[in-house]
Amino acid sequence: RKEVEQDPGPFNVPEGATVAFNCTYSNSASQSFFWYRQDCRKEPKLLMSVYSSGNEDGRFTAQLNRASQYISLLIRDSKLSDSATYLCVVKGTGNQFYFGTGTSLTVIP
Amino acid sequence: SQTIHQWPATLVQPVGSPLSLECTVEGTSNPNLYWYRQAAGRGLQLLFYSIGIDQISSEVPQNLSASRPQDRQFILSSKKLLLSDSGFYLCAWSVGGHVNQPQHFGDGTRLSIL
Numbered sequence: 001r002k003e004v005e006q007d008p009g010p011f012n013v014p015e016g017a018t019v020a021f022n023c024t025y026s027n028s029a030s031q032s033f034f035w036y037r038q039d040c041r042k043e044p045k046l047l048m049s050v051y052s053s054g055n056e057d058g059r060f061t062a063q064l065n066r067a068s069q070y071i072s073l074l075i076r077d078s079k080l081s082d083s084a085t086y087l088c089v090v091k092g093t094g095n096q097f098y099f100g101t102g103t104s105l106t107v108i109p
Numbered sequence: 110s111q112t113i114h115q116w117p118a119t120l121v122q123p124v125g126s127p128l129s130l131e132c133t134v135e136g137t138s139n140p141n142l143y144w145y146r147q148a149a150g151r152g153l154q155l156l157f158y159s160i161g162i163d164q165i166s167s168e169v170p171q172n173l174s175a176s177r178p179q180d181r182q183f184i185l186s187s188k189k190l191l192l193s194d195s196g197f198y199l200c201a202w203s204v205g206g207h208v209n210q211p212q213h214f215g216d217g218t219r220l221s222i223l
Contacts, residue, residue: 032209043199043214046152059119089211095141096161096168097203097212103150 001026006088006100014108017078022105023088024070032091033064035073037054037084038102044087048071078107111136115200117216123223128173128187130218132200135181140202142183143212144175147197159183172211195222 006023013019025033033050048055050062050071061074071088088100115132122128134140144156155168157175165175172191176184183200198218205211 002144032211034211041219043217046211046213049209049211091208093208095158095203096155097143099153 002093003027003098004088004090004100006103006104008101010104010106012106012108015077015078015080017107018074018076019078019105020075021073021086022070023072023090023100023104024068025088025090025098026069027090027092027098028066028069030069030092033062033071034085034089034097035060035062035071036089036093036099038087039084044099047086070083075105078105080107080109084105111199111202113202113213116217117141117218119219119221120214121223123191123219125189126135126138128185128190128194128220129163130198130200130220131183132183132185132215133173133181134202135170139180139205141205142177144183144185144199145201145205147198147199149196153199157186190222192222195220 004025033084035047036044037047038044048062050064054063059076063072083105083106085102085104091100112135141160143158145153147153159165159177162177173187201212202216204210
């Protein structure tokens with residue numbers, strides 16, 4: 001079983017739409033959770049950390065459900081510039097980070 | 110502030126040739142360092158990570174090796190490249206000893222094997 005699983009999509013949404021991505025992780029002892037964004041042929045960049053109580057950064061909201069072992073990312077009022085691949089990342093008790101394969105988002109004019 | 114430098118940005122090498130990719134981090138001490146490979150359209154595959162000088166953990170058996178001769182320098186090498194070594198190589202760092210700190214990536218090296 002993979003450490004982190006994501007729906008690969010693709011998600012094609014119109015500008016202004018709200019879109020949500022989910023991610024599940026297998027290790028209940030995982031301690032840290034993140035969402036990264038990766039543009040085509042570029043390196044992943046940290047979008048936001050995910051805190052136990054949930055957190056918001058502008059149009060982006062991240063939530064963590066430890067009981068069900070899933071993480072979500074909600075994007076409101078989608079912009080064309082939000083088009084990218086979104087990576088769910090989980091860190092366990094050691095030094096390794098476990099990456100999902102990513103969810104592709106295309107925002108359509 | 111911390112920065113990570115990775116070079117070269119692109120590289121075209123013949124099969125059987127050697128490889129050396131270098132990554133350096135500035136503005137922090139004793140970082141955890143990582144090498145990943147990403148094949149086209151695929152997820153990130155962890156190759157090596159290091160928690161200190163000369164301390165390397167290998168995740169996938171292959172013809173690649175890594176070294177950390179200095180605290181903030183991480184080198185990925187191969188003596189003889191294979192066609193399957195093509196991909197996007199990413200170096201990353203995170204704060205050592207801190208669970209909740211994320212990783213930060215270099216710009217990556219796009220390696221093509223001919």
